[in-house]
Amino acid sequence: MTVELCGIALEHPVINASGTFDAIAARRVFGAELIERFPFAAFVSKTVTLAPRQGNPPPRLWETGSGLINSIGLPTKGLEGYLGEDLPELAELPVPLIVNVMGFTPAEVGELIRAFADRPEVTALELNVSCPNVETGLVMGADPRELSALLERVRPLTDKPLIVKLSPNATDVPAVARAAERAGASAVSLINTLRGMALHPRSGAPWLGGGGGGVSGPAVRSVALAQVYAVAEAVEIPVIGMGGVQRGQDALDLLRAGATLVAVGTENFRDPAAASRITAELSALHGNSAPELT
């Protein structure tokens, strides 16, 4: 099931969704077996910002029927910490590394992209313009013009593939995707989490430390499928589909909707090796019924 994304050869079409798998922590927990049985065809690291961030105060999790609302709030060591501490370890992974970055201003995004532009350890960059947990993240990804302006400024800063992770919380997601394509994005990925909220069962106050949060998991699968389908019709560049993938069939649906790769997010929490099972199921489905997907 080898695939290619922007010139990157991958062993299969299943990767992780940013922020849902910490390969460094997992190595501490699972030891060398993690590396021997690494479940993803490429590894996407959690969003890095220029400055370190603590993230939101706890509680950060709320379980819904078939889903999760998180208000993690993008904790990160920041660029310097990532380059010094994480990048050397992530470079040892047996698969290509995609670094996810987010800036609060176009200048910050530019600085982040420049910092990775010549790093041989980094295969591609993913630009988070869609995190609903952080106010400013919304602005750039929700509006085609904002996004074009941003990309026109930062696209020339690197030759590496630049994947734009779209926000599902936009009025016209395909329009934003088209704007990204015109401004030089190499690929788009979607969906990020949908805005949601939970109230404390007794006090009625917002449960999550960040007030609201982002919904993920099977609860958003049908929304993801619809958005991936619409975006894949709207653009020529490759699409990375994600949102509620739990089984090979869910992955196949996203591929049939037009995605080139599929990312697994929340399902990693239920089983750290879920992506291996999903890949095997997908491969079996391919063999059986999908000659159009080679």
Added chain:
Amino acid sequence: MSAGPAASAGPAPRAAPTAHAAPAASAAPAASAVRTPAPFGRRAVAVTARERHGAYTLLRCEDAGGPRPRAGQFYMLSAAERWGGGDGERPFLPRAFSVLRAPAEDRRLDFLLEDVGPGTRRLDELRPGDRLHVVGPLGNGFEPPRERRRALLVGGGVGIAPLAIWQDQLEDSTRPLLGFRDRARAAAAGLVSSARVATDDGSFGHHGVVTDLMRQEIAGRESEIEVYACGPPAMLEAVRAVCAELAIPAQLALEAGMACGFGACFGCVVPTRAGLVRLCLDGPVLDADRLESALLPGTGH
């Protein structure tokens, strides 16, 4: 896999003069002395027994493929059927449980559950022959007592679980102190040997809280004791405050809502003096002096 069953099924840790600074027992990189690495991925195990102990359920399973955990480590559990795989409601994510007992001589894992919501209720429905998904062992367990100190185990409610396995592994510890809400719950005290019991309503043992017993037990022996505690947030905070007041080292096994248990989601953070830490990775056992308070947001019932 770097640390298979053979590598991790060694003898139980013993309190030794240098134990606190002992090098990692496992060959895995950056593995702590109190962490047995987990096999990668979740595995299905068979439930072999279910027993009621007071208001709690003991679930026993046969974990043929797993290594032996250290006391204080935990597992993420989910029932193999009817657990968010289809179009179901909650439970959807796995739930964290301390290991109650894991005898070195067989492959058994015991857990103690209190039914507090949909996940624990579903696990409580399991019967011998049913299948359970486990990921683990996870987290850092208890460190042996510091030099010249003896372990004093202090537990509350279902929080007695990690103390039972720790008592099994310790060469020597003073009489455990356990607190329960009432007599029905105190029936679980038998899972720990020779414990002194307090109940909130006085229906069994000492009428009062477990920290009353703790103060009696410690009086005059402040330099000889290290406290190991697990229980509800209010109890842990009381234990922490007493230990801080008397300058006694304490290791607290804490709880926080967890989605993954292996450091992936950043959801389980707890505030420490040095900032937020992921409890599933840096805990669940934390030195009490790392905490301003053991009352954590979003915990307790």
